[in-house]
Amino acid sequence: MSAPKVKFNNGLEIPAIGLGTWQSKLGEVASAVEYAIKEAGYRHIDCAWVYGNEKEVGEGIRASGVPRSDIFITSKLWGTYHTRVEECLDETLANLGTDYLDLYLIHWPVPLNPKGNHAVFPTLPDEYTNRLITVPDGKRDVAREWDLKDTWKQMEAVLKKGKVKSIGVSNFSEVKLEEILPTAEIIPAVNQLELHVYNPQHKLISYLKSKGVIPQAYSPLGSTNSPLLTDETVVQVATRHALQPADILLGYLLAKGIVVLPKSVTPPRVASNYTGSIAALEKLDASDIKTLDGLAAGGKQKRFITPPWPVDLGFENWPKLP
Numbered sequence: 209m210s211a212p213k214v215k216f217n218n219g220l221e222i223p224a225i226g227l228g229t230w231q232s233k234l235g236e237v238a239s240a241v242e243y244a245i246k247e248a249g250y251r252h253i254d255c256a257w258v259y260g261n262e263k264e265v266g267e268g269i270r271a272s273g274v275p276r277s278d279i280f281i282t283s284k285l286w287g288t289y290h291t292r293v294e295e296c297l298d299e300t301l302a303n304l305g306t307d308y309l310d311l312y313l314i315h316w317p318v319p320l321n322p323k324g325n326h327a328v329f330p331t332l333p334d335e336y337t338n339r340l341i342t343v344p345d346g347k348r349d350v351a352r353e354w355d356l357k358d359t360w361k362q363m364e365a366v367l368k369k370g371k372v373k374s375i376g377v378s379n380f381s382e383v384k385l386e387e388i389l390p391t392a393e394i395i396p397a398v399n400q401l402e403l404h405v406y407n408p409q410h411k412l413i414s415y416l417k418s419k420g421v422i423p424q425a426y427s428p429l430g431s432t433n434s435p436l437l438t439d440e441t442v443v444q445v446a447t448r449h450a451l452q453p454a455d456i457l458l459g460y461l462l463a464k465g466i467v468v469l470p471k472s473v474t475p476p477r478v479a480s481n482y483t484g485s486i487a488a489l490e491k492l493d494a495s496d497i498k499t500l501d502g503l504a505a506g507g508k509q510k511r512f513i514t515p516p517w518p519v520d521l522g523f524e525n526w527p528k529l530p
Contacts, residue, residue, distance in 0.1 A: 209249060209486055214467055216374055216397040217420035222311065223280055224462055225482055226252030228426060228471030230259055237261045240473035241268025245279065248479040254400075254426075254469045255304065256284035256315055257296055258328060262303035270305065282311040284378055285363070287320035288327060290354055293362035297371055312372040313400055314363065317384040318517050319354040347518055360388040367394065376400070378424075382415045383522025389419070400424040403466060404436055404457060405503045406510040411524070413464070424467040429457055431512035441503060449491045452484055459488020460500045 211225040227244045229237055244250040245268070255265050262283065269279060281304065289296035297312060324330020330349035363375045376398035377385070389395070399416055403409060403425035416423050430436040437453045446456045454470075461468050462485055470481040504510075514527050 209483055211249070211251070211482070211486065212462065212489070214422055214465065216422060217395055218374060218397060220310075220374055220397075222398075222422070222467060223250075223252035224467050225250065225458075225485055226254045226280070226282070226467065226469045227478065228254050228469040229261060229265055230254075230256065230426070230471055232259070232261055232471065232473050234261055234264055236473040238264040238268040238271065240475075240478060241265050242271040243475050244478050244482075245269065245272035245274050247475070248482050250478075250482060251278060252280040252282075252467075254282045255300070256286070257289075257300050257303075258284070258286045258315065262300055263305075266304040266306070276306060280310045281306065282313065283309055284313045284315035285359075286315055286328065287318050288322050288324070288330065290314075290319035290351065290356075290359045291322055293359065294366050294369075294371070297366055301371070308370065309372045311374045311376060311397065312363065312366065313376045313378045313398070314356075314359055314380070316379045316515075316517070317356055317377070317381075317387070317521065318348070318519060319351040319356070319359065321349040321351050324349040348516065350517070350519055352519075356384065356387045357391045360392055364392070364394050374398075376421070378426075379521070381522035382412060383520075385415075385419070385421075395419060396421050398422045398424050398467070400426055400469075402427050402511055402513045403461060404428050404430055405439070405442065405460060405500050406430070406436060406508050407512075407525070408501060408504050409524070410501070413466070417465075422465070422467060424469060425461050426469050426471075427512055428461055428468045428470055429454055434512075435510075439503070439508070441499060445492075445496050445499065449488065451488055451491065452480065454481060455484030455488040456492070456496075456500075458485030459490075459492050460497065462486075462489045463492050463497055 213221040321330045374397040376396040378400035
């Protein structure tokens with residue numbers, strides 16, 4: 209059973225089901241990636257420099273025995289590298305043990321101070337004690353003078369060098385996309401977002417489609433102990449089609465032309481996310497999609513991923529800044 213593919217605006221294609229690796233622990237992720245590719249049929253692995261597990265992801269890819277050319281690999285540029293795109297990319301390529309990526313994304317539209325007090329999460333001094341805050345949930349040290357369009361120019365440069373085949377963005381609202389599109393030579397291939405039945409972002413998805421940008425869904429099943437899996441409407445649709453709620457949640461997004469990136473390191477779940485989402489895609493009808501489309505507007509709108517960026521990202525339903 210092969211995953212459907214979605215065509216980019218540059219003519220290249222991406223498998224519509226990928227294995228997410230965010231929060232996949234060291235000591236577990238290599239075997240999960242190997243199993244996903246070798247046994248479950250995945251040909252798309254989603255990574256990021258900031259996840260800290262790319263070396264093991266690379267080990268899992270090689271252990272699968274499947275040729276590199278048959279696997280679609282995505283990774284992401286971290287905030288402290290907005291001024292040094294190629295440097296971050298080279299680190300990722302070395303970690304993964306490959307000489308190119310199929311897709312490279314700007315992880316967040318938030319440039320962070322590259323010379324701050326932390327290589328990953330630089331923070332500002334406490335305004336009351338002037339003591340440096342070094343914990344990850346401190347107020348982030350944003351490089352406010354840096355322009356996103358200059359990050360995008362560097363993304364275009366590594367594409368032209370052949371180090372990546374496609375480039376895109378992640379966590380970009382319409383507002384943030386409009387900061388790079390007027391001067392872009394290359395339109396982003398994708399925008400990776402938190403997308404699920406409780407956070408469908410209908411308006412943004414419509415905008416992306418008008419620009420030829422493919423939406424990708426991270427956290428398509430919600431978070432740990434997600435209420436999505438026990439939602440009464442989702443369960444009813446799943447029961448009607450003799451499927452599991454997770455199948456419906458993934459199939460719903462696939463039916464809307466959205467690439468899904470479910471994350472798991474448990475072999476049975478890795479496999480069922482793949483086969484179940486394809487089965488749901490085949491069974492869901494227009495009435496099901498309309499019903500699921502209305503859950504958020506009916507009072508269930510909820511985001512699960514809201515890092516404390518001290519800037520306005522331009523999203524609807526994002527927590528208000530203090």
